[in-house]
Amino acid sequence: MANVALRLPENVAGDFFVDSKCIDCDACRQIAPEIFAEDDEYSIVYQQPQSAQETKRALMALVACPTGSIGTVEHHDAHIGIDAYPSLIAENVYFCGFTAESSFGAWSYLIVRPEKDGGNVLIDSPRFATQLVKKIQDLGGVRTMFLTHRDDVADHDRFAKRFRCQRVMHNDDGATRLGIENVIRGEAPFAVDNELLAIPVPGHTRGHTVLLYKNKFLFTGDHLAWSPNRNSLIAFRSACWYSWEAQIRSMEKLLNYDFEWLRPGHGRTHRDTAENMRGHLRGCIGWMKRR
Numbered sequence: 424m425a426n427v428a429l430r431l432p433e434n435v436a437g438d439f440f441v442d443s444k445c446i447d448c449d450a451c452r453q454i455a456p457e458i459f460a461e462d463d464e465y466s467i468v469y470q471q472p473q474s475a476q477e478t479k480r481a482l483m484a485l486v487a488c489p490t491g492s493i494g495t496v497e498h499h500d501a502h503i504g505i506d507a508y509p510s511l512i513a514e515n516v517y518f519c520g521f522t523a524e525s526s527f528g529a530w531s532y533l534i535v536r537p538e539k540d541g542g543n544v545l546i547d548s549p550r551f552a553t554q555l556v557k558k559i560q561d562l563g564g565v566r567t568m569f570l571t572h573r574d575d576v577a578d579h580d581r582f583a584k585r586f587r588c589q590r591v592m593h594n595d596d597g598a599t600r601l602g603i604e605n606v607i608r609g610e611a612p613f614a615v616d617n618e619l620l621a622i623p624v625p626g627h628t629r630g631h632t633v634l635l636y637k638n639k640f641l642f643t644g645d646h647l648a649w650s651p652n653r654n655s656l657i658a659f660r661s662a663c664w665y666s667w668e669a670q671i672r673s674m675e676k677l678l679n680y681d682f683e684w685l686r687p688g689h690g691r692t693h694r695d696t697a698e699n700m701r702g703h704l705r706g707c708i709g710w711m712k713r714r
């Protein structure tokens with residue numbers, strides 16, 4: 424819960440505020456860009472909500488914040504933000520909100536499918552919040568939990584226990600040590616089922632893996648993201664824990680696949696045609712080789 428005594432002085436005066444526990448994860452700025460902005464190493468409120476819709480977005484950011492750094496002076500119905508999650512992105516793919524501090528506010532996603540098609544899939548772990556768990560239960564629970572890499576596992580064990588789901592993760596990121604049920608080894612693509620392909624992409628970490636759903640949605644963890652400033656796909660050079668050269672090779676491997684939606688754990692999302700995405704990916708690879 425945000426502490427008004429820690430309210431950052433850079434916040435604009437008024438109801439909503441960010442306190443000094445903010446870890447600058449960017450979630451609030453993505454969810455409610457009309458309210459939150461970056462200021463040095465924090466987010467701040469630069470404009471108070473002007474409408475019911477903006478208030479809802481601000482409350483959704485409050486719920487998603489991993490450190491409970493967003494607060495209000497006035498009373499609001501918390502369920503306006505809570506009940507908005509999981510939040511539909513497109514088709515049957517949802518953003519879970521409720522990010523976890525242990526994964527630095529990484530975004531997690533839920534694919535909702537009938538059991539006959541393989542059942543629901545949770546991609547990376549959100550915070551194990553009772554309200555979210557109930558909503559996921561109402562949407563059919565979780566049959567498979569895919570973990571892109573070691574940084575974004577958060578409360579995976581609690582979700583696995585609650586939903587009795589099968590977790591999928593690469594061995595080189597500690598899957599065996601974490602007790603994961605389906606362990607990926609090596610660099611060959613791994614078919615989780617008919618619609619889901621796990622593609623090992625060593626680089627950010629040794630065992631990082633991305634998940635391709637229906638040749639349309641690519642869940643990239645910390646391997647690949649979108650930069651609005653550069654109008655391009657990017658990788659995080661300063662947060663490459665294993666090998667930049669390996670990450671470039673992994674990026675080249677992704678040229679063999681079609682995807683239209685990029686959904687990362689950190690960084691900005693993007694949607695484009697598969698052809699344009701491939702062009703952006705080529706540009707990203709060239710940029711990485713110059714870094």
Ligand code: SF4
Pocket residue numbers: 441444445446447448449450451452465466484487488489490491492493528
């Ligand atoms: S979501 Fe929370 S921790 Fe992340 S930038 Fe916003 S206020 Fe800071």
